[in-house]
Amino acid sequence: MATSDSQPIVIVTGGNRGIGLEICRQLAARGAQVILTARSRESGEKAAAQLDGAVDFQPLDVADPTSVSALKDYVQRTYGRLDVLINNAGIMPDADGAGLEVDLDTVRETLETNTLAPLHLAQTFSPLLRQSAAGRIVNISSGLGTLADMTGGHASYRISKTALNAVTRILAGELHGIAVNSVCPGWVRTDMGGASAERDVSQGADTPVWLALEAPQNLSGHFLRDRQDVAW
Numbered sequence: 001m002a003t004s005d006s007q008p009i010v011i012v013t014g015g016n017r018g019i020g021l022e023i024c025r026q027l028a029a030r031g032a033q034v035i036l037t038a039r040s041r042e043s044g045e046k047a048a049a050q051l052d053g054a055v056d057f058q059p060l061d062v063a064d065p066t067s068v069s070a071l072k073d074y075v076q077r078t079y080g081r082l083d084v085l086i087n088n089a090g091i092m093p094d095a096d097g098a099g100l101e102v103d104l105d106t107v108r109e110t111l112e113t114n115t116l117a118p119l120h121l122a123q124t125f126s127p128l129l130r131q132s133a134a135g136r137i138v139n140i141s142s143g144l145g146t147l148a149d150m151t152g153g154h155a156s157y158r159i160s161k162t163a164l165n166a167v168t169r170i171l172a173g174e175l176h177g178i179a180v181n182s183v184c185p186g187w188v189r190t191d192m193g194g195a196s197a198e199r200d201v202s203q204g205a206d207t208p209v210w211l212a213l214e215a216p217q218n219l220s221g222h223f224l225r226d227r228q229d230v231a232w
């Protein structure tokens with residue numbers, strides 16, 4: 001792939017639908033080289049084909065270490081660096097529920113995708129992010145992970161997003177020069193958010209795209225909604 005040093009190279013996980021697809025659309029429209037990833041090749045290729053700009057579909061199941069390793073090899077070989085990693089892929093299982101009732105296997109499954117996968121991706125791609133003049137990691141979290149007003153229900157999802165915010169803080173403390181932030185996209189109309197949600201995907205994608213391309217490089221270790229700090 002022919003990319004210039006000034007064209008940001010951005011990986012988006014779960015880029016085939018919802019907020020992830022819209023993040024890819026906005027990034028490509030602003031001239032980024034987007035690596036749109038999805039666990040379904042068919043769905044990912046279809047999503048990439050509908051976008052204008054530099055969009056490179058690559059398969060990625062974030063919870064599968066072999067898949068993560070294959071993507072790293074591809075990015076290293078093809079681009080030689082990574083500027084931005086957007087950990088967007090996430091699940092809210094139907095079997096989620098009250099903390100006193102939720103099956104622990106559901107909690108484990110949710111933590112695998114929503115928390116451990118972003119951590120593993122950051123570990124895997126940090127050497128390539130260090131090759132960037134302005135490396136960034138954007139973790140798509142949720143207001144449901146906010147400890148400041150934590151309450152019952154959606155236990156596995158809440159736990160996974162609170163822990164993802166901890167991942168953000170830890171990596172921000174360790175990865176000097178690489179900006180690491182969490183985003184709450186708000187309540188967005190997607191398969192996960194449902195039809196009654198108050199925001200469209202373009203609003204949900206705005207802050208992640210801003211953090212990926214425009215935010216000050218020294219903004220790191222924050223939790224943001226609408227480009228503003230919110231309580232952890």
Ligand SMILES: NC(=O)c1ccc[n+]([C@@H]2O[C@H](COP(=O)([O-])OP(=O)(O)OC[C@H]3O[C@@H](n4cnc5c(N)ncnc54)[C@H](OP(=O)(O)O)[C@@H]3O)[C@@H](O)[C@H]2O)c1
Pocket residue numbers: 013014015016017018019020038039040043060061062063087088089090091113140141142143184185186187188189190191192193194197
């Ligand atoms: N919508 C909201 O109101 C809202 C609010 C707060 C936070 N969020 C967060 O925003 C992010 C995007 O949510 P969304 O609303 O766009 O949800 P969505 O429409 O349900 O899309 C979820 C995306 O994650 C992907 N995914 C799940 N597990 C994966 C895996 N193991 N490997 C690769 N991809 C995987 C899905 O791929 P498949 O198509 O293969 O399933 C899909 O692309 C999530 O992290 C979510 O928690 C959403």
